[in-house]
Structure formats: structure tokens, C-alpha cells
């Protein structure tokens with residue numbers, strides 16, 4: 001379980017999260033909200049990339065600030081900027097990088113399996129930085145999923161994907177045993193989710209079923225500044 005207790009965070013004097021309390025137990029959780037409403041900051045708290053100014057975060061009872069390695073072993077994070085997530089020269093090496101014994105036959109078999117699953121099988125020896133934007137997003141997802149985290153946090157993983165790959169990603173998320181927390185502006189991706197949070201100005205302003213949450217969000221966005 002992921003728990004936030006009265007968590008606040010500011011960048012300088014800009015308050016970005018304001019006393020957010022949540023218990024996240026569902027298998028599929030979506031987070032939506034306007035640009036700058038605090039979604040990425042909330043996600044980054046979960047694996048200790050951002051620290052709360054006040055309040056507490058617990059992931060399976062662990063404190064991401066004090067036990068970042070333990071937490072990051074359990075929480076896979078797909079960043080919005082897939083380029084920043086590429087750490088090795090080739091596609092296959094990048095996927096293998098997260099595995100403890102990356103040169104073993106077992107690891108290599110696993111890499112091939114994962115690349116095939118994400119439509120990157122023909123690109124194994126391709127320079128990772130030369131993939132298309134959408135392929136890089138798929139690579140980022142593959143590189144995280146190969147490590148089999150308990151929880152997957154995806155920050156806008158579909159922005160550059162074409163329709164076929166949005167469908168592939170949706171199906172992939174659907175089939176995963178892991179808990180998924182998905183931050184997205186693609187509201188239809190959340191249709192079958194268990195729970196959707198709507199964020200506005202650093203607060204969770206709606207928390208419920210996908211249809212009700214997306215209606216709430218559409219109405220919120222229709223209100224002029």
C-alpha cells in the first residue's frame with residue numbers, strides 16, 4: 001500500500017502540494033489534472049525523487065526518503081522524457097541494464113522476450129537514442145518492466161505514441177499484475193481503471209470512478225481562469 005499523510009511540498013515559495021492525504025490500494029489508479037497541478041510532484045514523492053516538506057509518505061511501510069534503494073526496487077518509474085531514461089548505447093543493452101546479471105543467458109532471454117513484447121525485437125542492436133520518440137517511450141517502459149517492480153508509476157507515457165502503440169500500452173497496463181499509477185492527459189486510457197484522482201492547484205479535488213472523475217475534470221477545465 002502507498003500512503004501519504006498530510007504531505008505538502010513547495011518549490012521555493014510556490015506551494016505545489018497542499019496537505020495531500022491518500023491511501024492507494026487499488027490495482028489501477030489514474031491521476032489527471034491541469035498542467036502544473038502537481039501530478040508529477042505527487043508521483044515523484046512515491047519513489048523519493050521529491051521529499052515532502054511536511055507530512056509522510058510510506059510505500060509498503062517503507063520511507064522513500066530514508067530507504068530510497070528499497071523503495072526504488074519496488075517502484076518502477078517511467079518518466080515523461082524518455083530520452084532522459086536511456087542510459088546505454090543500444091536498445092538491448094538499455095533493457096538489460098536493470099537486471100542484476102545482465103550478461104547471463106537467462107537475462108539475455110528475458111531481454112529478447114521483453115523487446116518482442118513491446119515491438120522492439122527488430123531494434124535490439126539499434127542505437128537507443130536514434131529510436132523515434134514513441135519507440136523511446138516503449139523502450140523506457142520495457143526497461144522498467146524487465147525488472148518486475150511491484151508498482152509501476154507512469155508519468156505521461158503516451159504523449160508521443162501513435163494509435164497502435166497507445167492501444168499496445170493500454171493493453172500492456174491492463175495485463176500487468178503490478179499495481180499501476182498512471183498520470184495522463186489521455187482520459188480514455190483510464191476507462192477501466194479502479195480509481196482516478198483529479199488534481200488542481202496541489203490538492204486532490206476529486207477521487208472516484210473514472211467516468212465521474214473525467215466528467216469532473218472536463219467541467220473544471222471548462223471554467224475560465
Ligand SMILES: Nc1ncnc2c1ncn2[C@@H]1O[C@H](COP(=O)(O)OP(=O)(O)OP(=O)(O)O)[C@@H](O)[C@H]1O
Nearest residue numbers: 011012014016033034035036037038039040041042
Ligand atoms: N524542480 C522544480 N523546480 C521548481 N519548480 C518546479 C519543479 N518541478 C515542478 N515545478 C513546478 O511545480 C508545479 C507543479 O509541477 P508538476 O510537474 O508536479 O505538475 P504536473 O501536474 O505534473 O504538470 P504537467 O501536466 O504539465 O506535467 C509547476 O508549477 C512547476 O513549474
